[in-house]
Amino acid sequence: MKNALKHDIKVDVETAFIPEQSDTDANRYVFSYTITIRNQGSLPARLLNRHWIITDANGKVEEVRGPGVVGEKPYLKPGQYYRYRSGAVLETPVGAMEGDYEMLDDEGERFLAPIPAFSLRTPNTVH
Numbered sequence: 461m462k463n464a465l466k467h468d469i470k471v472d473v474e475t476a477f478i479p480e481q482s483d484t485d486a487n488r489y490v491f492s493y494t495i496t497i498r499n500q501g502s503l504p505a506r507l508l509n510r511h512w513i514i515t516d517a518n519g520k521v522e523e524v525r526g527p528g529v530v531g532e533k534p535y536l537k538p539g540q541y542y543r544y545r546s547g548a549v550l551e552t553p554v555g556a557m558e559g560d561y562e563m564l565d566d567e568g569e570r571f572l573a574p575i576p577a578f579s580l581r582t583p584n585t586v587h
Contacts, residue, residue, distance in 0.1 A: 468501035469536075469563060469573035477582045478547070487551045491580040495529070496543045497561065497573070499536035506535045507542075508570070509562040517552035529561075553582040 474494045481490040499505060512524040527533065534542040548557065558577035564570050 465501050466503050467505070467563070467565065467569075467571045467573070468499070469505065469561065470498045470500050471561070471573065471575045472496045472498070473575070473578045475578060475580055477580075484553070489550045489553050489555075489580075489582060490547060491550065491555075492545055492547045493557070493578070493580070494543065494545045495575075496541055497534070497536065498541040499538055501565075502538055503565040503567065504535065504537045505563040505565045505571075507533055507561050507573075508564050510559065511562070512557055512559040512575075514548055514550075514555065514557050516550045516555040520551065524559075548580060550580060555580045 472495070476492045478490040478492055482488055497507065507528060509525065509527055510529055514522045514524065530544045530546060532544070536542055548555070556577050556579050559575045560572040561575065562570060563573050
């Protein structure tokens with residue numbers, strides 16, 4: 461890979477509202493998100509830890525840190541990707557998430573792969 465960055469982890473997100481698990485009368489809004497983590501860099505890397513910042517429409521912020529994702533610490537060679545699904549529960553019909561993954565490359569260097577901010581929203585919500 462000519463001119464490839466050593467560390468280039470791309471994160472794509474798809475979200476969905478889950479009405480059957482939500483209870484809007486009780487201010488419980490359940491969302492799923494599907495994450496695709498793609499190694500576009502020149503070195504293999506393992507995902508070690510996750511860090512999420514979850515904000516609802518009331519300004520309530522929750523930070524979540526932990527090892528791996530969905531119980532796994534995927535190892536991605538250049539050109540490989542890993543996809544998983546998880547979820548979040550908010551007290552409002554609109555919110556946002558962002559964060560980063562702590563990665564470890566094959567040379568022993570740790571680096572952060574940013575997770576760009578994305579919205580969680582119920583259908584037909586304008587915000």
